[in-house]
Amino acid sequence: MDLLIRGSELFDGTGAPPKPGMDVAVKDGRIAAVDQNLAVTAARSIDASGLALMPGIIDSHTHFDAQITWDPSVRPSPALGVSTVVIGNCGFTIAPCRAKDRDLVMRNLTQVEGMSMDAMKAGIDWSFESFPQYLGMLQKRGVVPNVACFLGHSSIRTFAMGADATTRAANSGEIAAMAKIVKDGMTAGAVGFATSTAPQHNGWGGQPMPSRLADDTELRALVKAMASSGRGIFMLTKGNVTDVPYLESIAAETGRPIMIAALLHNPTNPDGTFKDLRQIAAARTRGRELWGQVSCCPLTMDFTLQSPYPVEGFDAWQPLMKLGPDDLRRRLADRNFRQAVRDELARPAGVRLFNGEWDKIEVT
Ligand SMILES: [Zn+2]
Numbered sequence: 635m636d637l638l639i640r641g642s643e644l645f646d647g648t649g650a651p652p653k654p655g656m657d658v659a660v661k662d663g664r665i666a667a668v669d670q671n672l673a674v675t676a677a678r679s680i681d682a683s684g685l686a687l688m689p690g691i692i693d694s695h696t697h698f699d700a701q702i703t704w705d706p707s708v709r710p711s712p713a714l715g716v717s718t719v720v721i722g723n724c725g726f727t728i729a730p731c732r733a734k735d736r737d738l739v740m741r742n743l744t745q746v747e748g749m750s751m752d753a754m755k756a757g758i759d760w761s762f763e764s765f766p767q768y769l770g771m772l773q774k775r776g777v778v779p780n781v782a783c784f785l786g787h788s789s790i791r792t793f794a795m796g797a798d799a800t801t802r803a804a805n806s807g808e809i810a811a812m813a814k815i816v817k818d819g820m821t822a823g824a825v826g827f828a829t830s831t832a833p834q835h836n837g838w839g840g841q842p843m844p845s846r847l848a849d850d851t852e853l854r855a856l857v858k859a860m861a862s863s864g865r866g867i868f869m870l871t872k873g874n875v876t877d878v879p880y881l882e883s884i885a886a887e888t889g890r891p892i893m894i895a896a897l898l899h900n901p902t903n904p905d906g907t908f909k910d911l912r913q914i915a916a917a918r919t920r921g922r923e924l925w926g927q928v929s930c931c932p933l934t935m936d937f938t939l940q941s942p943y944p945v946e947g948f949d950a951w952q953p954l955m956k957l958g959p960d961d962l963r964r965r966l967a968d969r970n971f972r973q974a975v976r977d978e979l980a981r982p983a984g985v986r987l988f989n990g991e992w993d994k995i996e997v998t
Contacts, residue, residue: 827869945975
């Protein structure tokens with residue numbers, strides 16, 4: 635054997651109770667034997683008594699696309715047991731990107747993912763332009779966990795349309811250019827194509843993230859471009875504007891699996907996520923491979939009033955998202971603005987990130 639891990643408390647990853655005092659033997663990169671007191675010798679042996687052993691966690695929803703260019707170990711994930719990360723989720727990534735669009739792309743990530751502009755400016759290695767060059771760069775530099783990378787719709791849109799990506803639908807020439815990027819990206823090794831139609835996904839100055847401007851023609855064209863490779867997952871964060879039957883129609887048309895995020899329980903719409911999951915289950919009985927991405931713990935957010943993600947979907951908040959700190963402070967104190975937010979909260983909404991649950995907000 636190449637490796638013998640002795641005497642651990644073994645979690646096998648099936649959900650079964652852990653077994654104490656287990657040995658695991660590895661040969662040629664694969665588990666060769668699992669038992670108590672294995673009678674084998676190995677080139678390398680690790681005493682794991684008093685420790686737990688488990689399969690690596692696959693983190694299917696990360697946004698390490700920028701960080702991984704300066705931190706190949708994508709801290710803190712490996713220390714938490716993660717051995718595979720999926721990046722490019724929601725279509726928010728940094729590749730492809732032209733030199734002239736770098737600021738635009740970074741500013742969008744500060745808003746939608748709460749990343750520090752200073753950290754990104756100091757850290758991002760921009761020695762790529764295309765998506766295949768980005769993957770090549772990661773491969774050349776090396777990464778600690780396994781990395782699977784989605785093609786990101788918003789980045790592709792910005793690459794094909796420039797600043798117009800956040801303001802309008804694409805024309806047929808632009809859709810063809812995007813489809814080519816998707817095809818080339820699949821050839822280069824992407825695991826699929828990711829997008830977002832969630833209203834709370836806004837970029838710099840409150841402008842919608844580019845993917846939100848895509849119409850049905852564009853979305854179907856790009857998923858088809860992915861499917862033409864014969865593989866790939868279509869991932870989307872759907873928000874409350876896209877429904878499961880629509881996604882089922884795309885799965886039926888392309889024959890590809892669809893990962894639907896982020897199905898988070900919301901107490902003000904207690905059946906919302908369960909309805910989505912029931913529709914997903916029904917679609918699966920019809921042979922469409924739809925997956926609902928749920929979370930094992932409640933979603934929490936750190937935010938500031940300069941970048942208040944939970945309320946950015948509010949109509950009343952839109953004018954504030956373009957303001958600098960001084961103007962913002964004045965508007966936050968404005969009674970009309972405050973009343974407009976209260977009025978909006980009082981109106982029923984489908985699924986809203988924040989629904990006036992003030993008891994859940996902690997000011998620090
Ligand atoms: Zn995401």
